[in-house]
Amino acid sequence: MSRTREAAPAGAAGPAVHPLRAWGDALAAVAAGVVTMWIVATLGLWAAGADDLPGGAFPRVVAATVVIAVGGDVELHGDAGFIAQTDAAIDVVPLSVTLAGALAVAFVFLMALRRRAVADSREVLGRVVRVAVLWLVALLVLALVARHTFRISLGDGIAEDIGEALGAAPTVGFSAAVGPTLGFGLLWLLAVLALTFLVSRRAPLPSRLLRFQESVRPPAHAMVLLLLAYVVIGLVIGLITLITNGHPAETLAVILLGLPNLAWMGLGLGIGGSYDGHVAEGVGLPMPNSLDAVLRTPGGSDTTLDLGTLMENDGRAWLLVAVAAVLLLAAGFLAAVRSPARTKPWQHAVRMAIALGLAMLMIGLLTRISAHYGLTVIGLGDLGGGLGGEIFLRPNFLPLIGYGLLWGLVAGFLGSLLARRVRHRGAVE
Known part of the structure; x- marks a missing residue:
């Protein structure tokens, strides 16, 4: 047969x-x-x-x-x-x-x-x-x-x-x-x-990993879209700046080389994170005016970059908090919609907290800046001094990750509540 x-x-x-x-x-x-x-x-x-x-x-x-x-x-x-x-x-x-x-x-x-x-x-x-x-x-x-x-x-x-x-x-x-x-x-x-x-x-x-997709993929997908959304917003702002300010070449260079650096730093500052750093006098570095005003201190002394110091130079810095709140809530909602209907709100909150905490760790590692140069000839000049300069920007990881966990908990919980009426019941991506 x-x-x-x-x-x-x-x-x-x-x-x-x-x-x-x-x-x-x-x-x-x-x-x-x-x-x-x-x-x-x-x-x-x-x-x-x-x-x-x-x-x-x-x-x-x-x-x-x-x-x-x-x-x-x-x-x-x-x-x-x-x-x-x-x-x-x-x-x-x-x-x-x-x-x-x-x-x-x-x-x-x-x-x-x-x-x-x-x-x-x-x-x-x-x-x-x-x-x-x-x-x-x-x-x-x-x-x-x-x-x-x-x-x-x-x-x-x-x-x-x-x-x-x-x-x-x-x-x-x-x-x-x-x-x-x-x-x-x-x-x-x-x-x-x-x-x-x-x-x-x-x-x-692979079939062995399928059991993880309903708990890991929704918050991970939401985090990637959150980071890309910040880049898109930064790109729109950068293009407007390129058209309206008097330095289009410098603006274009920032967009093509360091746009996510600034955009993702804005996310970290918007949720309450901070950086320590300074830019030495005489060192040219294309950056937003408010950021330059905070970091370029007289004598090259270290300073703290956070929402408060930014608002002292530009009152519009509070928009970083508003943008973070709206986009994080949207990310929590999206993660809940892509998850099975049986997932409880506290589970969404924990998963979003872990995802955002890891994202903040990655942002802190990737947005660090450290650069110096110097020259001395038979005692004339000073390494890193008169014929040189130094730039550094270091994140404070504990507040950055801690606020990420807190905001993730809130965004995950509220997003789950908002998604109850629109979620596809029992569906798993």
Whole structure:
């Protein structure tokens, strides 16, 4: 008797993918991420005036910016011979470049898994491994390109004259550390792919993980949309500023390099978080006027950046609280709508609190700024002083995460109550 084949259930994992097709999908995801980040970084640095750098340095600076955007390590170094010293370091993430690359990688990666509800664990692992291998190759190329050296001027006066007479030619350069760049860049990719599976309704999960989707995916999805909403609001404000103020190039550079830095910092400040920092006198840094007024203190003393200090310079800062309240309530409502009807309000509150607390931790880590540079020639000048400068901005993590947990509890509970009449009863995404 012949055996009858049963039709595969709808949404089940599909047939095995041909290896060449799988490698092609992986190459498309990696290429989409690298090209997108390269374009955004190029336009942002061009708007910032980096295309005027000497010695064909512009593409190397673009490569360094992409490396930094994915968590790589770019070291600054200086050399001025035995009569001079140079010192410089920078730690800041261009989150516009980071976000653009992450969205591109996630979108193309998901395109290969569309029309599936469940994926085979081995297939998913194989796709991740292929993308990781090609990603490491791309990072290696970027790290090798991201290196250059510049000669810097000692300025007008006796320091320049003495330096030239004694043959001192101070230089400062940068180079990507290959090992840390590959390591941290790989972690960045894995985090992006993990977050993609965590929040996207189009991402098919292995059957063993299906039981987690109704408790994890709704708040995670809501958090991602919350962060993207802040970026969109910041983009609208940035475009209005670009049209109305007198510095369109600087504004465009901020949009293309650091828009999420400012937007997500606004979320943290709006819920009650704070930062410590300062900007040294004479150091140019494109930022909103109210932020610059708080951080640029006389003598370079440290100051606290929070809602109160912002309102002392701009009374409209209270809008940060209003925007946070509205968008967090919307996020809590959305998470409740996407959850099963049996989920209790206190469960929504706890899940939203955890999600927002983790989001605040991520924002604190990604929006830190630390940069300094200095030059001294036979005692003339001071590292980090007269011929240098320093910028730093450090979040206070305990208040930032604590307020995130509190606001998440309230938003989750109220959002659950609002969603009772519109929730699809018993439905699970």
